[in-house]
Amino acid sequence: MSIKKRALAVVAASAAAGIMATAGPAAAATATAMSTHRGTSGCFSWSWADGNVTTAVYTHNTCSSAHKIHISWSVAADYEECVAGGAHFNSRAVGGPTAIKDYGKC
Structure with a gap:
């Protein structure tokens, strides 16, 4: 894998991790308990x-x-x-x- 492709893969993984980290608590805050x-x-x-x-x-x-x-x-x-x-x-x-x-x- 070329250096350019590796750098793009790292950036994409970092962006995905950042989105997941911010979406997790927001999604949990809107969930309601089912009775x-x-x-x-x-x-x-x-x-x-x-x-x-x-x-x-x-x-x-x-x-x-x-x-x-x-x-x-x-x-x-x-x-x-x-x-x-x-x-x-x-x-x-x-x-x-x-x-x-x-x-x-x-």
Whole structure:
């Protein structure tokens, strides 16, 4: 490798290291902590994590019979679904959930 190419490689590596050093703390300062929420309602155990725009609610029907789950959202329309006994289900919508309820057998 010629002296000129070596000098360019050193300058490029130094510049990249400088950019990485200044970008690291700035990126860390803008990061937000994600919270995970868990709970139960009747036959359903559920969890969801704070999202930027949309949020997914993950549920598990722990009963042997089918039950209807009702999810109220802060922005999107309320949602209901009949979930088979022992089955897992998830729902994604804009905003965050305001209530998650078991509406009984379907």
